[in-house]
Amino acid sequence: MSGIAIVTGGNRGLGLEVSTRLAERGLHVILTARDPAAAAPLVARGLAVEPRALDVTDPASIARLVADVGERTVDVLVSNAAVSLDGFDADVVARTLATNYTGATAIVDALAPRLTRGSRVVLVSSAMGELGGLPKAIRDRFDPPRDRASIRAALDEFLAQVRAGTHAKAGWPSSAYRISKAALNAWTRLAAAELAPRGILVNAACPGWVRTRMGGQGAPRSIDEGGASLLWAATLPPDGPTGGFFRDGARVAW
Numbered sequence: 556m557s558g559i560a561i562v563t564g565g566n567r568g569l570g571l572e573v574s575t576r577l578a579e580r581g582l583h584v585i586l587t588a589r590d591p592a593a594a595a596p597l598v599a600r601g602l603a604v605e606p607r608a609l610d611v612t613d614p615a616s617i618a619r620l621v622a623d624v625g626e627r628t629v630d631v632l633v634s635n636a637a638v639s640l641d642g643f644d645a646d647v648v649a650r651t652l653a654t655n656y657t658g659a660t661a662i663v664d665a666l667a668p669r670l671t672r673g674s675r676v677v678l679v680s681s682a683m684g685e686l687g688g689l690p691k692a693i694r695d696r697f698d699p700p701r702d703r704a705s706i707r708a709a710l711d712e713f714l715a716q717v718r719a720g721t722h723a724k725a726g727w728p729s730s731a732y733r734i735s736k737a738a739l740n741a742w743t744r745l746a747a748a749e750l751a752p753r754g755i756l757v758n759a760a761c762p763g764w765v766r767t768r769m770g771g772q773g774a775p776r777s778i779d780e781g782g783a784s785l786l787w788a789a790t791l792p793p794d795g796p797t798g799g800f801f802r803d804g805a806r807v808a809w
């Protein structure tokens with residue numbers, strides 16, 4: 556494969572794995588991270604890896620990356636950076652949504668002008684974002700997604716209710732991570748429809764439960780296995796699916 560790939564959160568875990576694999580396949584990988592020093596061993600191996608600093612929660616940092624990309628076309632964009640914070644309160648909810656939803660989607664919007672026909676966008680999601688286990692009143696906020704404003708309104712309401720201590724009564728789970736990924740999945744469907752006229756493939760992909768710092772050492776999957784699930788979505792042919800949620804190349808329910 557040739558072209559340019561951009562990966563967020565590329566300094567460790569699944570982001571580093573996907574960056575490595577894409578570079579090994581011949582792509583020029585812009586490995587972004589808050590501290591992109593982890594790119595050095597890949598560069599030393601002779602892989603075409605370009606380290607760039609990026610904090611997905613910082614609009615100025617995103618703007619600097621966009622400027623660094625310049626006029627180049629982006630063939631693969633893997634929005635991978637995320638947090639899974641300990642505890643549950645309004646601060647945890649706000650910080651989780653800022654990274655896993657607002658940051659993860661802002662980078663796609665910022666780079667959308669650089670995508671072209673056949674480009675693949677992968678929003679790294681999770682089974683935790685599946686709507687199945689949630690009450691209908693909450694599912695209905697995300698499925699089907701109406702527009703970006705309705706997703707944002709749902710997230711604002713979640714945060715306000717956590718702050719007020721009323722979220723559980725309204726049916727929201729006590730998990731910021733779960734809601735952040737449910738919202739990311741809903742956004743993926745909207746972005747896929749928006750970018751479809753330009754022939755751009757936008758999918759959510761779940762790596763499964765993986766032994767990373769986030770997943771912990773008790774997880775059943777290796778980074779290699781989890782990475783393969785993401786790589787599938789990042790290397791789809793131009794006539795591949797768009798607007799779906801996949802694990803190991805198989806569709807999973809929203």
Ligand SMILES: NC(=O)c1ccc[n+]([C@@H]2O[C@H](COP(=O)([O-])OP(=O)(O)OC[C@H]3O[C@@H](n4cnc5c(N)ncnc54)[C@H](OP(=O)(O)O)[C@@H]3O)[C@@H](O)[C@H]2O)c1
Nearest residue numbers: 564568569589610611635636637681764765767768769770
């Ligand atoms: N591991 C699992 O079992 C599992 C399961 C389902 C889904 N996922 C998803 O897979 C993706 C990768 O997770 P992982 O398991 O590889 O976790 P990880 O090892 O904890 O890596 C998370 C990555 O996100 C980066 N990050 C966090 N906040 C950031 C920010 N504001 N700006 C830029 N980068 C930021 C981290 O960078 P720093 O080093 O700077 O913190 C790190 O590179 C995530 O989207 C996660 O939700 C993981």
